[in-house]
Amino acid sequence: MARAVPLRRKLIFTALAWGIGFVIFFPILWTILTSFKTEGEAVSLPPSFLFFDWTLENYGIVQERSDYLKFASNSVILALGSTLLALLIAVPAAWAMAFAPGKRTKDLLMWMLSTKMMPPVGALIPLYLIFRDLKLLDSHVGIVMVLMLLNLPIIIWMLYTYFKEIPGEILEASRMDGASIGKELIYVLAPMALPGIASTVLLNIILAWNESFWTLTLTTKNAAPLTQFIASYSSPEGLFWAKLSAASTMAIAPILVLGWFAQKQLVRGLTFGAVK
Amino acid sequence: MATQQTRSIGRIAVAPSVIALFLWMIVPLAMTIWFSFLRYNLLDPNPACSLMTPGALMDEANRCLAGTSNYTYFLTDPAFFKAMRNSLMLVFWVLVISVTGGTMLALLLDQAIYGRNFVRLLVIAPFFVMPTVSALVWKNMMMHPVQGFLAWITKSLGLGAIDWFAHYPMTAIVIMVSWQWLPFATLIILTALQSFDEEQKEAAQMDGTPPISFFWYMVIPHLARPVTVVILIETIFLLNVFAEIYVTGSGGRAGNLPFLVYHYGLLANDIGGASAGGIIAVILANIVAFFLMRMIGKNLEA
Numbered sequence: 001m002a003r004a005v006p007l008r009r010k011l012i013f014t015a016l017a018w019g020i021g022f023v024i025f026f027p028i029l030w031t032i033l034t035s036f037k038t039e040g041e042a043v044s045l046p047p048s049f050l051f052f053d054w055t056l057e058n059y060g061i062v063q064e065r066s067d068y069l070k071f072a073s074n075s076v077i078l079a080l081g082s083t084l085l086a087l088l089i090a091v092p093a094a095w096a097m098a099f100a101p102g103k104r105t106k107d108l109l110m111w112m113l114s115t116k117m118m119p120p121v122g123a124l125i126p127l128y129l130i131f132r133d134l135k136l137l138d139s140h141v142g143i144v145m146v147l148m149l150l151n152l153p154i155i156i157w158m159l160y161t162y163f164k165e166i167p168g169e170i171l172e173a174s175r176m177d178g179a180s181i182g183k184e185l186i187y188v189l190a191p192m193a194l195p196g197i198a199s200t201v202l203l204n205i206i207l208a209w210n211e212s213f214w215t216l217t218l219t220t221k222n223a224a225p226l227t228q229f230i231a232s233y234s235s236p237e238g239l240f241w242a243k244l245s246a247a248s249t250m251a252i253a254p255i256l257v258l259g260w261f262a263q264k265q266l267v268r269g270l271t272f273g274a275v276k
Numbered sequence: 277m278a279t280q281q282t283r284s285i286g287r288i289a290v291a292p293s294v295i296a297l298f299l300w301m302i303v304p305l306a307m308t309i310w311f312s313f314l315r316y317n318l319l320d321p322n323p324a325c326s327l328m329t330p331g332a333l334m335d336e337a338n339r340c341l342a343g344t345s346n347y348t349y350f351l352t353d354p355a356f357f358k359a360m361r362n363s364l365m366l367v368f369w370v371l372v373i374s375v376t377g378g379t380m381l382a383l384l385l386d387q388a389i390y391g392r393n394f395v396r397l398l399v400i401a402p403f404f405v406m407p408t409v410s411a412l413v414w415k416n417m418m419m420h421p422v423q424g425f426l427a428w429i430t431k432s433l434g435l436g437a438i439d440w441f442a443h444y445p446m447t448a449i450v451i452m453v454s455w456q457w458l459p460f461a462t463l464i465i466l467t468a469l470q471s472f473d474e475e476q477k478e479a480a481q482m483d484g485t486p487p488i489s490f491f492w493y494m495v496i497p498h499l500a501r502p503v504t505v506v507i508l509i510e511t512i513f514l515l516n517v518f519a520e521i522y523v524t525g526s527g528g529r530a531g532n533l534p535f536l537v538y539h540y541g542l543l544a545n546d547i548g549g550a551s552a553g554g555i556i557a558v559i560l561a562n563i564v565a566f567f568l569m570r571m572i573g574k575n576l577e578a
Contacts, residue, residue, distance in 0.1 A: 021398035092289035117565035123304035212519035259404035
């Protein structure tokens with residue numbers, strides 16, 4: 001039942017919320033606008049907001065000079081690769097813990113979560129040395145493994161909380177009807193689990209895409225994703241704001257769109273199901 | 277219900293994840309602990325061992341036992357106190373800003389307003405911006421002392437420009453990181469608010485409960501849990517902030533513990549010292565994690 005809200009109050013709150021929203025979004029908006037300016041206009045004061053000569057040249061130059069597509073494809077490979085690889089071992093684990101819990105399932109889950117609390121600097125030095133000795137520095141395989149392990153606890157947890165919501169009776173019924181575990185998995189569990197798996201994948205692609213401790217310390221060029229690509233623009237060789245903006249826009253746009261779709265999953269995934 | 281067969285299949289299904297995570301957790305940690313007791317420098321195939329601990333046994337990588345000297349060295353390094361203070365300041369201020377700001381914003385967005393979903397998109401956006409991008413955008417386009425947008429605003433108001441990263445690097449980092457985490461706090465708290473039972477609200481209204489007591493006795497207790505979750509999760513991530521400091525080149529004055537460890541290890545090649553620092557960071561994080569795990573553990577039971 002909707003409550004009647006005085007119109008004036010509603011208007012005031014609306015204006016306030018829109019204003020704050022605009023301020024928070026402004027740095028992103030400003031980056032996108034600047035990416036369509038010439039370098040001259042990008043640094044001119046007072047700044048021009050909409051009335052400048054819109055140009056696409058920055059995007060061309062960024063691609064040409066620093067090979068955006070290579071870094072972007074690395075980002076895609078690392079994000080997708082690590083997520084799918086993690087899924088491969090996380091789905092059976094979450095399934096088993098949700099539907100055939102043992103006495104220690106809860107402890108096991110908590111322990112998995114605790115690996116996430118380990119600060120990366122605690123592992124930085126050995127991992128760097130291992131990677132150096134195994135020639136894994138700046139390799140796709142190495143980073144995929146790291147990102148996979150980094151997000152595995154979140155993936156298992158998310159899948160677990162989703163699987164938990166699937167009524168176990170349905171599985172029992174199918175078992176009584178003589179379905180094998182394989183069939184149970186494909187025909188009964190999968191259709192019900194897919195939305196949860198999709199949400200998990202979505203959130204983890206976002207996390208892997210933006211991960212910037214390991215990608216900055218363990219990659220340089222060959223396997224470097226967009227985080228490293230943007231970091232290369234930090235060299236103080238002068239101000240190329242329009243190009244920096246174009247590069248930034250291209251680095252964040254895909255994930256921003258995905259993120260807007262994944263708001264709910266974000267809450268659930270990052271709070272380990274504590275807030276739904 | 278779970279038969280012997282399903283149970284053993286369950287074990288096989290869980291095994292790969294458990295083994296992977298176990299190795300991931302234990303191998304680097306064990307190595308870090310081991311290195312932290314060694315005199316071990318990557319570049320300097322080094323006289324340090326024979327010089328500083330006479331008669332010490334060196335292995336082929338020129339490493340020798342160093343006792344606890346790495347810890348005493350790291351803990352008495354003035355840079356450690358600075359890094360520790362920066363770490364804690366960063367966590368504290370970002371928490372204050374994002375939690376109070378996030379709560380107020382969530383309360384506002386929970387009101388009946390036009391275009392709430394659209395505003396929520398605007399507010400949540402910074403969370404999806406990769407740290408390196410937000411570092412460079414804030415350092416240049418927003419906070420540049422001459423051409424930055426903030427400089428333009430303060431100058432237009434006749435206040436003069438502030439050179440954020442030169443004079444107030446810590447404040448600049450706090451503003452930037454708060455901008456990234458305010459959306460997270462807002463989203464979590466808003467989600468919790470929206471799960472508030474609509475009937476309870478109506479019942480309170482019909483009973484003529486004044487809005488203030490409703491807020492005090494109903495809303496605040498309801499928010500206690502999501503706010504605690506936000507605080508603990510943010511703390512874990514905030515203790516590990518690295519890219520924002522690295523990319524803006526603020527490590528010298530605003531460097532935190534992770535940055536100091538990075539500096540020791542990969543810039544100064546002092547593996548022993550860096551490992552000791554890493555272990556200290558692990559201990560710090562574990563203190564926080566302890567409380568977080570207890571909270572989530574309780575939730576699992578509920």
